[in-house]
Each structure stands twice: as structure tokens, then as C-alpha cells.
Amino acid sequence: MTEYDTILAETRGRVGWITLNRPEALNALNTQLMRDVVAAASAFDADPEIGAIVVTGSERAFAAGADIKEMEGKSAQEMLDGDHFGDWALFAAVRTPVIAAVAGYALGGGCELAMMCDVILAADTARFGQPEINLGVIPGMGGTQRLVRAVGYYKAAELVLTGRMMDAAEAERSGLVSRVVPAGDLLAEAEKTAEAIAAKSLPSLFAAKAALDAALESSLADGLRFEKQAFAALFDTADQKEGMAAFREKRAAAFENR
Ligand code: CO8
Numbered sequence: 001m002t003e004y005d006t007i008l009a010e011t012r013g014r015v016g017w018i019t020l021n022r023p024e025a026l027n028a029l030n031t032q033l034m035r036d037v038v039a040a041a042s043a044f045d046a047d048p049e050i051g052a053i054v055v056t057g058s059e060r061a062f063a064a065g066a067d068i069k070e071m072e073g074k075s076a077q078e079m080l081d082g083d084h085f086g087d088w089a090l091f092a093a094v095r096t097p098v099i100a101a102v103a104g105y106a107l108g109g110g111c112e113l114a115m116m117c118d119v120i121l122a123a124d125t126a127r128f129g130q131p132e133i134n135l136g137v138i139p140g141m142g143g144t145q146r147l148v149r150a151v152g153y154y155k156a157a158e159l160v161l162t163g164r165m166m167d168a169a170e171a172e173r174s175g176l177v178s179r180v181v182p183a184g185d186l187l188a189e190a191e192k193t194a195e196a197i198a199a200k201s202l203p204s205l206f207a208a209k210a211a212l213d214a215a216l217e218s219s220l221a222d223g224l225r226f227e228k229q230a231f232a233a234l235f236d237t238a239d240q241k242e243g244m245a246a247f248r249e250k251r252a253a254a255f256e257n258r
Contacts, residue, residue: 002043006033009040014051014198015191016044016096026064027057029085029109033067038087045094048257051198051205053094054190055117056101057110059183062126065108068135085109085141092116092142095206097197101190102126103183107165112141115150118209119197120176121190122168123183128176129165149216150176201239202257207231 001010008019018040020027027033037055044050057063066085074082091113100106100114103123111128114120122128130143138144139160147156151174159166168180181189197205207230214226234240239255246253 002040004036004040006030007036007040009036009043011044011050012191013195014049015194016040016047016050016053018044018053018055020055020057020063023058023060025067025069026061026105027110028064028067028069029113030067030070034085034087034091038090041091041094041098045096048202050096051200051202051257052194053096053098054101054194055098055113056187056190057103059103059123059125061104061110062100062102062106063110063113064105065110065131066141088113088116088141095209097205097209099190099194099197101186102128102177103186105165108132108139108143109141112139112143112146115142115146115176118212119178119193121186121193122171122177122180123186124168124180125183126168126171126177126180127165128168128171129163130160131163131165133161133163146216147176150174199255201237201243201253201255203237203239204234204243207234 006022008021010017018037020033022028022033041053044053098117099119099121100117101121102114103125104127106114106126106128108131111130130139130147132139144160147159155174166174168177171177172180211227211230214223218226238258242255243253
């Protein structure tokens with residue numbers, strides 16, 4: 001397994017784990033951490049033995065945002081030319097389902113990173129927010145766009161304009177998180193959920209994620225067209241034949257991921 005400077009990456013069964021590891025900065029997302037996360041996620045994504053990825057932080061912080069100290073002195077031109085956060089688009093584009101397991105702070109870029117994932121499991125200690133307005137800027141890694149889609153305009157607008165944090169219960173009520181669990185159970189729940197996903201057929205997982213993404217990115221008519229094509233295409237996989245035969249024969253499916 002490759003060693004990284006700012007994260008820990010490991011494989012457990014069919015699940016790839018990425019643990020953000022800059023405790024001195026509450027896992028603030030600097031350029032190196034972005035590169036490390038993208039490299040690890042891309043490697044997991046290319047590995048047919050991996051069916052789900054978990055991204056997590058520490059008990060205190062999932063991530064407290066982009067690294068303010070790294071950005072502070074930059075000009076507008078430098079921010080645009082450097083495209084300092086551009087590689088996060090590669091993370092958002094991985095085909096494999098990604099679960100964010102969030103404890104503590106998920107602020108600014110940390111909240112935006114969680115929203116690039118497909119499932120957000122929150123510990124009851126989790127706190128979400130887009131506090132960039134307090135720094136004289138605005139969210140820059142998708143926060144104004146994905147948060148509106150996740151929680152609706154009025155909730156998102158209040159959070160982005162005031163910069164206030166919401167706790168895990170409010171985040172769940174608002175539709176930002178999939179499920180809240182006691183902090184001590186977070187990693188076990190993430191593992192259980194990831195294993196349940198990773199046990200499915202890989203082609204159907206890729207198709208499901210791509211179709212879900214289409215719901216956020218296209219009109220209903222285009223999304224339905226995409227879904228119809230993706231649904232039909234799966235009938236040329238061995239796993240569709242196996243899955244349906246297993247149902248008929250009243251046994252568990254043995255998927256071969258093809
Ligand atoms: N960047 C850099 N360092 C940080 C960050 C951060 N985002 N957050 C915390 N740290 C550091 C602190 O500076 C401190 O380091 P040191 O001990 O050397 O001073 C250490 O982590 C511990 O933090 P605190 O002492 O502040 O811990 P507290 O428990 O008192 O407070 C908070 C915790 C409330 C989370 C507080 O640290 C905080 O408010 N952090 C900043 C939160 C924030 O504003 N996040 C948004 C950042 S901007 C952003 O994410 C934009 C994303 C899009 C950019 C895209 C550009 C293209």
C-alpha cells in the first residue's frame with residue numbers, strides 16, 4: 001500500500017479506507033492533502049477488488065475547511081491560475097461509491113468534501129457549516145451549489161450567508177446526512193455500510209452512482225433517458241443473469257463483478 005504524507009490509506013476486504021491525517025490543522029485541506037486523497041481514491045477506483053471507499057477524519061474533525069494559511073496571501077489571479085482545488089473534481093468523479101464518515105467539524109471545504117461523497121454518515125458530534133463568509137470569501141469547492149441541492153435554497157442560503165454551524169440532528173433533518181449514529185459507533189457503521197455496498201455487483205454500483213449523479217446534473221427528461229440506457233445496459237452483464245437466477249432459485253447471488 002502506498003504511503004502518503006497527509007492521509008492514511010488501507011484496504012479492508014473490498015473497502016478502501018482514506019483517513020485524513022493532519023491533526024495539527026484539524027485536517028485542513030491543503031494542496032498536498034488534495035493530491036493524496038485524489039491519488040488514493042483513484043487507485044481504489046481502478047482496482048476491481050474494491051467496491052466502496054470510506055473517507056473519514058478524526059474524532060475532533062472530519063476537516064475544518066481548506067487550509068486558510070496556505071490561501072491567505074494569494075491574489076485572485078493566483079487562485080484562478082493555480083486552480084488550487086481543481087483536482088477535487090477528480091475525486092468527485094470516481095465511479096466507486098464513496099461514504100463520508102463524519103465526526104466533529106465538517107466546515108467549509110470539509111463540508112464540501114463530504115458533499116462530494118455518495119453517503120454521509122454523521123456521528124452525533126458532527127457539526128456542518130460553510131463559514132467562509134466570516135473570512136470575507138464564499139464557498140469555493142461546490143458549497144453554494146451542492147448544499148442548495150442537498151438541503152434546498154432557504155436552508156443553504158441561511159448557512160452560507162450567516163456562516164453558522166448546524167449539529168448532526170439538524171443536518172439529518174435537513175437532508176444533508178444519510179444517517180446519524182453515536183460517535184463511538186461511527187467507524188463500525190461506516191464499515192458495515194461500505195461492506196454492504198461493496199458486496200453488490202460492481203457494474204451495477206457504477207451504473208447506480210452515475211444515474212444518481214445524473215439526477216443532480218440534468219433535467220428530469222435527460223436523467224430518465226440516462227437511467228433507461230444504464231438499466232438496459234446491465235442486461236448484458238453476467239451479474240444481472242446471476243442476480244435474477246439467484247432470486248428465482250431462492251439463494252444468495254454470487255456476483256463476479258462483470
Ligand atoms: N486552515 C488552516 N488551519 C486551520 C484550519 C483551517 N481551515 N482550521 C483549523 N486550523 C488550525 C488552527 O489554526 C490551529 O492551529 P494552531 O494551533 O497552529 O494555531 C489548529 O488547527 C486547531 O484549531 P483551533 O485552535 O482554532 O481549534 P478550536 O477548537 O479552537 O476551533 C474551529 C475549531 C472552530 C474549527 C476553528 O479552528 C475554525 O474556525 N477553523 C476554520 C474554519 C473555517 O473557516 N473553514 C473554512 C475555510 S475556507 C474554505 O474551506 C474554502 C473552501 C473552498 C476553497 C476553494 C478555492 C478554489
